[in-house]
Amino acid sequence: MNSPKPKTPLPSVATENWGDWKWHMRNRIRNEADLCAYLDPTDQEKEAIEATKGVFQWSVTPYYASLMDATDTACPIRRQVIPLPEEMQFDSIGLEDPLEEVAHSPVKNLIHNYPDRVAFCVTSQCAIYCRYCLRKRMVGEAEFMMRKDELREAIAYIAAHSEIKDVLLTGGDPLTLGDAHIEWLLSELSAIDHLEIIRIGSRMPVKLPQRITSELCDILSRYHPVWLNTHFNHPKELTPEASEAIDRLLRAGVPVGNQTVLLKGINDTTKTMRELCQGLVKMRIRPYYLYQAQLIGGTAHLRTSIETGMQIMRELQGHLTGFAIPKYVLDTPYGKVPLTRDYVMGRNDEGVVIKTTRGDVWVEANEAPATGALPSV
Ligand SMILES: *Cc1c(COP(=O)(O)O)cnc(C)c1O
Ligand code: SF4
Numbered sequence: 153m154n155s156p157k158p159k160t161p162l163p164s165v166a167t168e169n170w171g172d173w174k175w176h177m178r179n180r181i182r183n184e185a186d187l188c189a190y191l192d193p194t195d196q197e198k199e200a201i202e203a204t205k206g207v208f209q210w211s212v213t214p215y216y217a218s219l220m221d222a223t224d225t226a227c228p229i230r231r232q233v234i235p236l237p238e239e240m241q242f243d244s245i246g247l248e249d250p251l252e253e254v255a256h257s258p259v260k261n262l263i264h265n266y267p268d269r270v271a272f273c274v275t276s277q278c279a280i281y282c283r284y285c286l287r288k289r290m291v292g293e294a295e296f297m298m299r300k301d302e303l304r305e306a307i308a309y310i311a312a313h314s315e316i317k318d319v320l321l322t323g324g325d326p327l328t329l330g331d332a333h334i335e336w337l338l339s340e341l342s343a344i345d346h347l348e349i350i351r352i353g354s355r356m357p358v359k360l361p362q363r364i365t366s367e368l369c370d371i372l373s374r375y376h377p378v379w380l381n382t383h384f385n386h387p388k389e390l391t392p393e394a395s396e397a398i399d400r401l402l403r404a405g406v407p408v409g410n411q412t413v414l415l416k417g418i419n420d421t422t423k424t425m426r427e428l429c430q431g432l433v434k435m436r437i438r439p440y441y442l443y444q445a446q447l448i449g450g451t452a453h454l455r456t457s458i459e460t461g462m463q464i465m466r467e468l469q470g471h472l473t474g475f476a477i478p479k480y481v482l483d484t485p486y487g488k489v490p491l492t493r494d495y496v497m498g499r500n501d502e503g504v505v506i507k508t509t510r511g512d513v514w515v516e517a518n519e520a521p522a523t524g525a526l527p528s529v
Pocket of ligand 2: 277278279280281282284285286287291323324325355
């Protein structure tokens with residue numbers, strides 16, 4: 153390990169630049185020399201930066217980089233964005249497209265896997281590239297850049313399918329697009345009568361909260377109902393800047409939820425997850441999903457077992473404000489599946505036998521006739 157050598161986290165940056173999201177986008181860390189302004193990379197990190205060049209995208213906003221710990225190589229911020237040599241070890245189960253998104257794509261950029269909902273990839277760009285990304289195969293790649301005529305084609309598909317009630321703007325990160333582009337998309341979509349809600353999936357409140365400007369919030373507020381799901385993974389990300397960005401969204405009437413990916417060494421302990429969930433609800437964000445990490449090539453070192461995830465959930469249930477608890481899910485080509493422990497054990501002569509979150513057994517008396525097929529216990 154490198155000898156601990158504390159560094160000022162921020163290189164001297166004028167306040168007006170620090171508050172300007174476009175400055176952060178222009179000044180992203182993209183090579184080893186840029187990174188050295190924040191920390192001394194380890195030999196392994198240097199090797200991985202070199203080895204992943206041209207294979208996976210890499211960039212980090214100065215804001216997000218300022219949250220990294222310069223002395224702790226296991227820092228959960230650092231491990232989300234600085235590559236390690238393990239990324240180049242493609243395990244045999246590492247897939248490019250584990251959810252068969254390509255097969256569920258009726259037109260380019262649309263994933264229609266649930267009858268009433270579509271995911272609409274409006275850009276392939278992100279402000280930072282998370283090392284575990286589900287769409288690692290496409291993010292940041294020029295061949296996945298979306299042209300306006302292609303976006304129009306996807307909008308036409310939504311307009312032609314009246315069963316679609318809910319569109320989820322995703323990517324990449326939709327909020328890397330400029331305000332005018334976002335407004336164009338929202339106005340086109342809100343003109344479709346059968347669409348009931350628009351959702352945005354964006355990690356900007358986490359990696360570049362400066363992007364959530366009051367101008368952007370004004371735009372969003374004109375196209376309600378607009379919901380936003382963001383993606384905090386660790387309590388260290390819950391900064392005053394992030395909290396202000398969320399406050400602006402909420403004041404614009406945008407309900408904010410959170411999706412977390414369970415990541416080995418980053419957030420796979422009950423203590424960390426509890427702190428994260430409690431911190432989120434303090435910021436008035438509703439924890440929505442906790443995702444089991446997908447089988448993406450080059451991410452095996454960041455995956456943790458489903459047993460660990462279930463154990464964490466067991467330790468949260470009953471010990472945390474009800475609405476602070478996310479649903480632990482696995483995404484499959486057939487949709488998302490809750491990874492829950494069954495609290496209902498079965499039925500005996502007296503009623504339905506339930507194991508409580510505290511481990512006690514409770515029998516809910518037979519007040520209504522059995523109609524299903526619970527096992528006898
Ligand atoms: C996750 C997902 C959605 C949204 O699912 P919800 O459970 O309603 O949040 C929609 N389409 C696709 C392809 C998805 O993966
Ligand atoms: S912000 Fe989302 S889409 Fe972009 S790299 Fe991270 S996980 Fe992938």
